[in-house]
Amino acid sequence: MVYVFLADGFEEVEAVAPVDMLRRAGLEVATVRVGEKVLGSHEIEIIADIYESKINTDNLEMLVLPGGAAGVENLYKSESVKKIIDYCAANKIKIGAICAAPSILARMGYLKNIRATAHPTFRHYLTENGAVLEEKEKVITDGIFTTAAGAGVSVEFGLELVKVLKGEDEAKKIAGQILL
16 A cells, blocks of 8 residues: 555645556555645645545555645644654655655655755755755655655656556556656
């Protein structure tokens, strides 16, 4: 199971594009509502599949954190989000984060000596917390972490997540299907 967290203020395309790519690859994906209210940064309402209290770690393959400045701050404030990130890191379960979301991983100390990227306005969190900032790369996988620079690379981010979980051939197949 891949869990994609949605907190109030999340960047819609950074959540929906990866979900789409992962589901095209035949992966089981659930969107997870974090908090009482969840409205995207552009006021698009997405009804999450489950609430954060319903996460089951028994079959967890990956956690995905969309960006959006307000959404990321709401994710960072959530103790349940921090607990699942800790669980993933401790158990070498893959984590994807895009745009502002890599700042969560950096602030929690997980990107030290990890090659990563983020939206330019959030990159200082990476450098302040010991990440190896890759400014020219748009999407990077290093160890269990996949990070991406922002909304404009949401599809590429989703395809990289497919590659991480199902291999390069599957990611290329889907890229061809969507004419990328």
